[in-house]
Amino acid sequence: MKPDTPLPEDAANAAAAGEPTAAELNPEILNAELAGLNQRLAEMSDAYLRAKAEVENIRRRADEDVAKARKFAIEAFAEAMLPVMDSMEAAIATPNASVETVLEGVHATRRQLASALERNRVVEINPAAGTKFDPHQHQAISVVPAAQEPNTVVAVLQKGFLIADRVLRPALITVAAAK
Secondary structure (H helix, E strand, O other): OOOOOOOHHHHHHHHHOOOOOOOOOOHHHHHHHHHHHHHHHHHHHHHHHHHHHHHHHHHHHHHHHHHHHHHHOOHHHHHHHHHHHHHHHHHHHOOOOOHHHHHHHHHHHHHHHHHHHHHOOEEEEOOOOOOEOOOOOEEEEEEEOOOOOOOEEEEEEEOEEEEOOEEEEOEEEEEEOOO
16 A cells, blocks of 8 residues: 555544545535535525515515505595585585574584594594593693582583594693682
């Protein structure tokens, strides 16, 4: 045996010592490994570019959806208001109507308006007398002496409204004074 030829044990010792083996130094094996790694790099680069493009498409679509939602958010509310407008125009179109007829039409129009508001999650804030004052939903206009418990609603001067649990306009109220 030639002294230059490594024994199998010597190959294991050389690999353990961090030295390249004869198989690793073979240009054909190295070229094959390099070609495999280059192919894997191309696949990973392609996958990265596709994922990046997909993220950009999702971001663009989301931006478009948000823009459309902002643009058309009022559409359902406006559609609910159209019958109210029609009723008001019908009332104006009959100038010789009796007071009773006009009053009946106003009540019907108010019901249409209340229904349209309710369908669009606009809810009245109309606290009953004696209800505890809530600064989140009520605005106290005055404090008056009253026979009821202090810091409670005496009268509602103007109804308030909530939209989706957010105060659109607080109820204007008078509050019972402390005794």
